[in-house]
Amino acid sequence: DAMVIQNPRYQVTQFGKPVTLSCSQTLNHNVMYWYQQKSSQAPKLLFHYYDKDFNNEADTPDNFQSRRPNTSFCFLDIRSPGLGDAAMYLCATSRDSGTGVGNQPQHFGDGTRLSIL
């Protein structure tokens, strides 16, 4: 089945030690998103790729970066994780055929839960 896969499901890192989360999709969607979700809160968009074009949210910390080497893969790099970065990180995809992505559902992976020691 076509899907969005995130690895690992659980990641533990040390304060200040760089960490990379990965996301892959078999849906061939042109838009990929990274969200941060803290306990009992709404998902917060960090950035998204529209094809190869990177779009950063204004309030995303500089500590967070992303790479999309091809259509199928997207990575979230946290350069120097702080305790406040402990959260669930969700990857999602959607398809835009030219009329906007708001009229298309987003497909989510099951997330990576990041813990900071």
Place this chain on the structure above:
Amino acid sequence: SQQGEEDPQALSIQEGENATMNCSYKTSINNLQWYRQNSGRGLVHLILIRSNEREKHSGRLRVTLDTSKKSSSLLITASRAADTASYFCATDAYFGNEKLTFGTGTRLTIIP
């Protein structure tokens, strides 16, 4: 900010009863979507309603949209234990709709 607010924040009902949750948003939209999130999992798309639609059904789900009040409601009929989850509304912006903004969510618990 466009972020929607959902009401109530938490809802507990007996299995078999209907559950209604509401979403309000701030600016004009093209589309509104509802998602479900089971504990520790990703979000799953439930239903999409366009700004020119007033009501939409999908199985046991009924969504209404009132653009004049900037609000939407999600009704789940004949609830089941498996409906226990958090439910989020998400809106796109009328201009520049490359992204969705999610509401604060309603935590629904179905008591068997």
